[in-house]
Amino acid sequence: MKQSVVIATNDPLVVNPLSQVLMKKDWCILITKSKIQSILNILDREIAFFVLDFELPNNSNIDLISIIKSIRPRLPIIVLSEDASFNTRRKLAKAGVFYQALKPIQVMEIEQIIGAIEELSSKEGEVNEEIAH
Numbered sequence: 001m002k003q004s005v006v007i008a009t010n011d012p013l014v015v016n017p018l019s020q021v022l023m024k025k026d027w028c029i030l031i032t033k034s035k036i037q038s039i040l041n042i043l044d045r046e047i048a049f050f051v052l053d054f055e056l057p058n059n060s061n062i063d064l065i066s067i068i069k070s071i072r073p074r075l076p077i078i079v080l081s082e083d084a085s086f087n088t089r090r091k092l093a094k095a096g097v098f099y100q101a102l103k104p105i106q107v108m109e110i111e112q113i114i115g116a117i118e119e120l121s122s123k124e125g126e127v128n129e130e131i132a133h
Helices: 012-024 035-044 061-071 086-095 107-132
Strands: 004-008 028-032 047-053 077-081 099-102
Touching: 004 012, 004 035, 012 028, 012 047, 012 107, 028 035, 035 047, 035 061, 047 061, 047 107, 061 077, 061 086, 086 099, 099 107
Parallel strands: 004 028, 004 047, 047 077, 077 099
Antiparallel strands: none
């Protein structure tokens, strides 16, 4: 079964490099421009991780992260942003964000992030298997 990822953005400069890496790994990519649709996708499917473009307009992005964390507390969230300020990084860390990537994103960085998520989920699977025995 393909692993799925939700990408919330309206920026083709975000979608293109992410898609390039994820399609090589045969992931199912769900792209949305809507925060509500992001939540619905996370509720409807087993998602490996969520990518949020912090430039997505409308309501507070931190509120969206809080909602997603209340629904799926262990879901890795990657935030893409041009803001590298200490205040933003602190808010994201406090909200439980797995990683903040600065825009423009690079293919090599995406590959490393996805590799870390894959390793994390394989270790979780090993722990769950041990608990079952």
